[in-house]
Amino acid sequence: MSSPANTPLAPLQGSARLWGTIALSAATFMNVLDSSIANVSLPAIAGDLGVSPNQGTWVITSFGVANAIALPLTGWLSQRFGQVRLFTMSVLLFVLTSWLCGLAPNMESLIAMRAAQGLVAGPMMPLAQTLLLSSYPPALAGLAMAMWAMTTLVAPVMGPLLGGWITDHIHWGWIFFINIPVGLLAAFATWTIYKKRETATRKLPIDTMGLSLLVIAVGALQMMLDRGRELDWFHSAEIITLTITSVIAFGFFIIWELTDEHPVVDLKLLKMRNFWTGTVAMSVAYSLFMGNIVLLPLWLQQYMGYTSTQAGMMMAPVGIFAIILSPWVGKNVSRFDPRMLTSFAFVVFALVLFMRSHFNTLADFDTIMIPTVVQGVAVAFFFIPLTTITLGGLPPEKIPSASGLSSFARIVGGSFGTSIAITVWQNRIALHHAQLSELVNRGSSAANGALAGFDAAGMSQEQALSQINRMVDQQAAMLAVNDVFYASAIIFLMLIPLVWLSRPKRMGGAGAAGAADAAAGAH
Incomplete structure (x- = not known):
């Protein structure tokens, strides 16, 4: 049953609005959780499926690229099938692909299923925003988006913790199976509550x-x-x-x-100064952000002896300050110059990465944790102000396509950033390993002292050399990860002048959903 075209729907009331909000938030939570839950499980997945942890990053990038490609189709699919029907279908297909991901017998099928999962997940985030906004009166739209944004900020905290615990105690497949009950309940509740509010459908040409x-x-x-x-x-x-x-x-x-x-x-949007500066800054910054949050748990598990659970505990605190500060930023963003807020976020990101670039192999849990906690401040001040720059001043009819294009650029940037960070890390490991190996020779007092110590411990020469090689591997990986963190910090600082090329204008009510989407970008 479709509502007449161009007729605004009355807001939901009472328990219907409450359960509608819960259902939409649960589907969003499941979607965002799946973007972060696999990060700490990559070494276990790769080991179980017989590939290197670096190839395991395809589990992240395949989802991101497919998700980005599906985003521009959301508008056409919504008008072709109806928003409620499309959202429910997306959630059910997400459940199906999650089940198939968990059952994947090899890396090739897992990557294929993750790509399929990304494709069907594309419409979920924008449609959850749209349906939620239609459920509330205009006066409460800000509250609705704030609640929805909080869901997207809690999920990245839960993802690494849950993913780490599941990987260590059950089987990595359950990081996907847990979507099944959540998705089925969300789809059932959404269809029950919103089916009578279906939007009008019409056939449109597709490019x-x-x-x-x-x-x-x-x-x-x-x-x-x-x-x-x-x-x-x-x-x-x-x-x-x-x-x-x-x-x-x-x-x-x-x-x-x-x-x-x-x-x-709509590439013509790139003619607008605010839009292209905001979109470029968002995609580059998000690529750095994603590259580093995937790289850190990989390094901790491969070279520092951390379990998946410990790596998850290390990554989770990034959401603490984001959860606390994001509502304040969203409420007050119009009172400040968004370029100033974004610049502050980039400086904090650079500080965090500079701190990480000084890690060594003796760094304890607390030392590694502190920059992660501080990073939450940068996350809170990053997405909403930068989206205000990107979408501010655009005519209302351009907001949906502009928001879709900026989201597409951000997600693709995140996937590319993950691949580039891992590739640079591996190349720098090889370089540092070669340089450090040159220092292990008969003329080195340090090398001779280490060999003598191992000999005194009862090791054979082969065992002693193998032990030294492992130490060189660990040091090379540490130096390489420091290089990536340091370079990322410099790039964040270089983005600040780009932000100041923009001439931001205040974003009207039409931009509310776009700002909420920015908060969702925190995952």
Whole structure:
């Protein structure tokens, strides 16, 4: 049953509004949780499926890229099938793909199922916002978005803790199976409450060519980044082919989207100074953010002896200050220059990464934890002000497509950033290992002293050299992770002048959903 076109729906009342909010928030929580829960489980997943932990990062990047590609389709799918029907279908398909992820017998099938999961998850976040806003009177829209944003901030705290505990005590498949009861209940409650509020449907043309070129361009580039190190980069015909394919597809995509009557992505928005500066700053900053929050637990588990649970405990506190400060930032963002707030966030991010760039192999739990706690401050001051810059001043009819394009750029940036951070880390490990190995020779008093100590402990020469090699591995990984953190800190500081190129305007009511989407970006 569809409501007449252009007729605004009356807000929900009483228990219907309460249960509708819970159902939509539960689906959002499940979606965001799945983006962070796998981070600390990568070494266990990779080991169980017989691949390297670096290849395990494909579990993260495949979901992100597919999710980003699905975002621009949300508007067309909503008008074709109706918002309520599409949201319910997305949640049920998310449950199905989660079940298949947990059952995956090898890495190839897990990556395929994660990509499918990302595709069906695309419409969930924007539609949850839309349905939630329709449930509340305009005067309470800010409260509704604040509650929804809090859900997206709690999930990243729960994700690493839950993922670490499940991986250590049950089986990594349960990080996906836990979505099944939550998703089924959310889908049932949403359909029961909102089915009589279905939106009008109509057949619209879809930009099939633009979408195909987008999939080819982004997919080929992500595969090139993920497989580059394994195949020795441009010494491989496959990497060269993927690069050429991506460049050509991007070129044709840009030309097509600028000339098509119904583009899947409105690239003309990039002519607007605030939009392009905000979008570029958001995507680069988010790529740095994602790269580092995936890299830290990998380093802790592979080289510092942390369990999945301990790595999860290390990552979870990033949400503490985000949860405390985000409501205040959202409420007061219009009272301050958003460029100032964003610059403050970038400085805090740089400080956090600078602190991490001075870690050593003797760093204890508390020393590594402190920057993670402080990072929550940066998260709170990052997403909402930067979205205010990006969407502020746009006409209301442009807000949905602008929000979709900025979200697409952010999510793709996160996937690319993850791949680049891991690749740079591995390259720097090899470099530092070679440099440190040169110091282990018969003329080195430190090396001779270490060998003498191992000999006194009853080790054979082979065992002693193996032990020294492990120590070199650990030191090389530590120096390499410091390099990535330090470079990321510098890039964050370099983004500040870009933010000040914008000329922000106050965002009207139409931007409320976009600001909430920014808060959701905290995952």
